[in-house]
Amino acid sequence: MTDASMDNVPVKGSLTTVDARTKKRNAAEKRFKAYGLVAIMIGLFFLVVLAVSILRSGLPAFTQAEVRVEFTLTQAQFDEAESQMLKTKAYENFFIAALQSQLEERGLDVSFDPAAIERLLGKTGSTIREYFRENPDQIGTPVTFNLAASSRVDGYFKGRVSRDTVVDSRFLEVTDLDLVDALADAGIIITAFNWNFITGSDSGVDNPGGAGIGVSVIGSFFMMLVVLALSLPIGVAASIYLEEFAPQNWFTDLIEVNISNLAAVPSIVFGILGLAVFIQFMHLPQSAPLVGGLVLTLMTLPTIIISTRASLKSVPPSIREAALGVGASKMQTVFHHVLPLAAPGILTGTIIGLAQALGETAPLLLIGMVGFIARAYPEGVVSGFIDPNSAMPAQIYTWAARADAGFYEKAWGGIIILLIFLLTMNIIAIILRRRFERRW
Amino acid sequence: MPLLWLFLLVLAIAAGAFVLARARVMAQAGQDRRTLHSLPIYYGSNAAMKSAIPALLVLVLWLLAQPFYVNNAVSDMIPESAIADSSSRGLILAEVRRAADGLDLAVSTGGMTENEARNTRADISDVTARLSDAGAIVTSQITQPVLRAAQQFRVLNSAGYQIMSAVVLLIAAAGALWGFKETKPDFRARNVVEQGVRALLIAAASIAILTTLGIVLSLVFNTIEFFRLYPASDFFFGTSWAPSFSGRGGSSDLGILPLLWGTFYISIVALVVAVPIGLFAAIYLSEYASSRVRAFAKPMLEVLAGIPTIVYGLFALLTVGPLLVQVFGDDGLGWMQAGTAVMTAGLVMGIMLIPFVSSLSDDIINAVPQSMRDGSYGLGATQSETIRQVVIPAALPGIVGAILLAASRAIGETMIVVLGAGAAARLSLNPFDAMTTVTAKIVSQLTGDSDFASPEALVAFALGMTLFVITLGLNVLALYIVRKYREQYE
Numbered sequence: 001m002t003d004a005s006m007d008n009v010p011v012k013g014s015l016t017t018v019d020a021r022t023k024k025r026n027a028a029e030k031r032f033k034a035y036g037l038v039a040i041m042i043g044l045f046f047l048v049v050l051a052v053s054i055l056r057s058g059l060p061a062f063t064q065a066e067v068r069v070e071f072t073l074t075q076a077q078f079d080e081a082e083s084q085m086l087k088t089k090a091y092e093n094f095f096i097a098a099l100q101s102q103l104e105e106r107g108l109d110v111s112f113d114p115a116a117i118e119r120l121l122g123k124t125g126s127t128i129r130e131y132f133r134e135n136p137d138q139i140g141t142p143v144t145f146n147l148a149a150s151s152r153v154d155g156y157f158k159g160r161v162s163r164d165t166v167v168d169s170r171f172l173e174v175t176d177l178d179l180v181d182a183l184a185d186a187g188i189i190i191t192a193f194n195w196n197f198i199t200g201s202d203s204g205v206d207n208p209g210g211a212g213i214g215v216s217v218i219g220s221f222f223m224m225l226v227v228l229a230l231s232l233p234i235g236v237a238a239s240i241y242l243e244e245f246a247p248q249n250w251f252t253d254l255i256e257v258n259i260s261n262l263a264a265v266p267s268i269v270f271g272i273l274g275l276a277v278f279i280q281f282m283h284l285p286q287s288a289p290l291v292g293g294l295v296l297t298l299m300t301l302p303t304i305i306i307s308t309r310a311s312l313k314s315v316p317p318s319i320r321e322a323a324l325g326v327g328a329s330k331m332q333t334v335f336h337h338v339l340p341l342a343a344p345g346i347l348t349g350t351i352i353g354l355a356q357a358l359g360e361t362a363p364l365l366l367i368g369m370v371g372f373i374a375r376a377y378p379e380g381v382v383s384g385f386i387d388p389n390s391a392m393p394a395q396i397y398t399w400a401a402r403a404d405a406g407f408y409e410k411a412w413g414g415i416i417i418l419l420i421f422l423l424t425m426n427i428i429a430i431i432l433r434r435r436f437e438r439r440w
Numbered sequence: 441m442p443l444l445w446l447f448l449l450v451l452a453i454a455a456g457a458f459v460l461a462r463a464r465v466m467a468q469a470g471q472d473r474r475t476l477h478s479l480p481i482y483y484g485s486n487a488a489m490k491s492a493i494p495a496l497l498v499l500v501l502w503l504l505a506q507p508f509y510v511n512n513a514v515s516d517m518i519p520e521s522a523i524a525d526s527s528s529r530g531l532i533l534a535e536v537r538r539a540a541d542g543l544d545l546a547v548s549t550g551g552m553t554e555n556e557a558r559n560t561r562a563d564i565s566d567v568t569a570r571l572s573d574a575g576a577i578v579t580s581q582i583t584q585p586v587l588r589a590a591q592q593f594r595v596l597n598s599a600g601y602q603i604m605s606a607v608v609l610l611i612a613a614a615g616a617l618w619g620f621k622e623t624k625p626d627f628r629a630r631n632v633v634e635q636g637v638r639a640l641l642i643a644a645a646s647i648a649i650l651t652t653l654g655i656v657l658s659l660v661f662n663t664i665e666f667f668r669l670y671p672a673s674d675f676f677f678g679t680s681w682a683p684s685f686s687g688r689g690g691s692s693d694l695g696i697l698p699l700l701w702g703t704f705y706i707s708i709v710a711l712v713v714a715v716p717i718g719l720f721a722a723i724y725l726s727e728y729a730s731s732r733v734r735a736f737a738k739p740m741l742e743v744l745a746g747i748p749t750i751v752y753g754l755f756a757l758l759t760v761g762p763l764l765v766q767v768f769g770d771d772g773l774g775w776m777q778a779g780t781a782v783m784t785a786g787l788v789m790g791i792m793l794i795p796f797v798s799s800l801s802d803d804i805i806n807a808v809p810q811s812m813r814d815g816s817y818g819l820g821a822t823q824s825e826t827i828r829q830v831v832i833p834a835a836l837p838g839i840v841g842a843i844l845l846a847a848s849r850a851i852g853e854t855m856i857v858v859l860g861a862g863a864a865a866r867l868s869l870n871p872f873d874a875m876t877t878v879t880a881k882i883v884s885q886l887t888g889d890s891d892f893a894s895p896e897a898l899v900a901f902a903l904g905m906t907l908f909v910i911t912l913g914l915n916v917l918a919l920y921i922v923r924k925y926r927e928q929y930e
Contacts, residue, residue, distance in 0.1 A: 032827070361753075
């Protein structure tokens with residue numbers, strides 16, 4: 001009976017040979033898996049591209065073409081120059097003569113005119129005059145001057161400017177590049193580490209070579225102090241209340257809903273809040289790190305509260321029960337036992353929240369940290385908080401928005417410094433977590 | 441810095457109260473702490489708390505209220521006739537404040553004595569000359585009424601601060617005395633202190649509510665102000681965005697539609713990039729990857745989420761933009777005029793959102809119960825068939841929620857579009873055109889502007905309000921969907 005019906009079933013082949021349908025299904029399986037792998041590869045590829053383009057464009061900001069000239073000014077020359085009408089011009093002439101003789105010493109015969117030197121090095125005369133007026137005891141002894149080359153010359157060394165692309169302008173003429181090559185051969189132009197970029201202040205719109213990020217690092221530092229001093233205690237207090245004390249009622253629900261919504265509000269809205277409340281309403285100073293810190297505090301609070309609550313939650317209830325059992329009050333239980341045990345997690349969350357705040361730019365644009373050119377370090381702690389300053393990301397944005405391409409290099413360099421700070425903070429957070437994290 | 445001193449003084453009084461109260465209770469107990477209700481430290485804390493907290497509270501409230509009072513008082517002094525047609529009361533008041541700052545500066549640098557600065561009969565030209573000598577910014581707007589108002593402003597302010605200092609110190613001292621008086625061995629100090637701490641905890645938690653309230657109020661008030669100057673229907677349905685920069689010309693077109701279109705277009709491009717990559721990455725990581733690959737690839741992808749947006753902005757402006765121009769620009773296909781375009785910003789924003797989509801989807805896919813997969817395998821499905829026909833449909837609501845959250849991120853993103861998308865507001869379908877977004881225009885309308893009287897500045901608040909409502913709606917919807925889905929499998 002079964003045999004009869006079996007005859008009608010078409011033979012499908014054996015289990016050991018793979019039929020076309022199975023082949024298709026297996027191929028689909030392989031394809032699907034490959035899609036996933038490709039997606040991850042694309043993500044990692046973007047990461048690599050980002051890293052490479054940051055490093056390639058940013059590292060040149062840390063070096064600077066300099067002209068190193070040994071120069072001796074005699075007392076007679078000093079007196080002569082000071083007696084003239086155009087004092088800095090006289091110094092410049094001495095300097096050019098010295099440069100000429102140094103080139104001849106090395107057997108190089110290049111002719112150049114003072115205007116070319118001015119295009120290459122800027123106003124050398126005033127630099128030299130200032131130095132000797134401040135250090136009169138150096139007159140008569142050989143002094144080595146390191147003079148920063150102009151941003152075009154700097155660009156020529158870094159490949160930003162080439163002979164093909166350069167057009168004669170009042171900033172650089174093609175013939176100047178011959179002089180630059182000769183000076184480079186003679187070892188007079190060298191590439192040195194640009195300390196000014198790390199410690200210096202922002203320069204004017206037309207001087208990308210002299211721009212530094214130091215002052216805005218200080219601005220960011222004061223901002224982070226405000227954020228730390230406010231968001232850590234407030235965030236921890238709010239989390240303790242919500243996690244340990246809050247009764248189940250509408251008020252608690254309201255707080256919870258607010259926190260989860262604030263975590264997703266676009267950062268620029270916090271900027272609007274800062275502008276309207278802190279500047280328009282309270283008349284706090286514009287561009288001040290204090291205001292920036294207040295805005296960033298409000299922005300980071302939800303992050304800190306969420307991570308603090310998670311670490312409070314991870315402390316097992318047995319700890320609380322034991323403390324209550326030996327007669328501690330609820331408050332004592334939390335502050336003497338639960339909080340210390342949750343501290344590493346809270347600290348990790350706080351550092352990550354701070355790192356987020358450090359890189360945030362949009363709210364700072366609205367409270368005026370961008371239009372301001374940070375030229376000088378703050379004079380003291382109070383002035384650090386309330387005097388106008390810039391912050392690292394705002395400074396980077398300012399440079400990126402400027403017309404001169406020389407500033408782009410500075411912006412990338414600024415990003416490297418910003419990322420170094422973020423990386424350090426994150427590594428500290430990871431180390432803290434690894435060392436102190438407790439599994440219950 | 442008298443404010444800092446006042447603050448430190450209050451803290452010093454509190455510290456003194458702490459020491460005294462603790463010493464008093466120990467003396468009363470005959471140095472035997474067993475007869476006390478609470479530990480001695482609580483008696484001290486009680487006194488310190490009662491002296492510092494009310495005083496500091498009054499200090500903060502006073503600082504908030506005083507500018508209001510002074511502004512109103514000064515504002516009444518300026519006659520309607522002194523306000524020029526091209527100006528407004530708010531601008532004059534800003535001028536008054538600037539003049540008062542100038543007087544402060546002149547007094548502090550010694551260019552003027554305090555009496556001269558207060559002399560109401562002073563000649564305007566003499567005063568302005570001295571102000572500019574002292575380095576203060578003097579504009580032509582300083583007139584006799586303004587100067588009078590500025591002088592009054594200074595007088596009221598300094599009087600206010602003096603009264604405030606006295607009141608705050610008095611409250612601190614009274615609080616200290618109260619706490620000290622209460623200090624007796626049978627006083628339940630711990631309970632009182634713990635109640636105080638609890639109140640502080642509640643206050644800290646309420647800051648979240650205050651922040652939301654602050655956002656909503658600052659947006660609502662300024663938006664209403666804007667709609668008073670500019671018709672709401674033109675704002676919501678206008679198809680042209682052309683603010684005039686001359687000030688109150690009234691010739692500005694402030695229609696939000698081109699901005700909304702730019703915002704959505706860029707967000708869509710970003711999601712088209714981020715969703716497939718993020719979703720496939722999440723599927724691979726949660727279903728296929730060995731634990732070693734997962735341990736490497738997941739944090740690496742999440743690094744993309746930790747990079748500040750300014751970095752992406754610069755990446756768009758200086759790397760991706762020029763690259764796209766090479767391919768699609770005049771030398772290539774000729775579709776693109778400049779590096780800043782919808783495509784540039786969208787692409788880079790997509791990269792930024794990849795980890796956002798992948799982490800959230802990863803969590804959601806992991807939450808699908810293993811029994812569903814096992815059931816599918818048992819019926820003979822391959823792994824990819826299981827994922828496509830069982831896991832993804834089960835996780836779909838959660839994934840939709842994740843995509844909505846990513847969309848809300850994209851809509852609110854600022855730095856990438858400010859740097860990468862261009863500044864021209866236009867309604868166009870070409871993704872290689874420069875367009876602009878709501879966030880970028882908020883930045884350009886508000887940076888460096890301290891005058892909030894013109895519709896050109898106030899429009900930023902209306903834009904912010906729109907942005908806030910849209911992102912809030914998306915977030916609430918997404919959270920609702922995700923929560924609903926989680927409950928299903930818990």
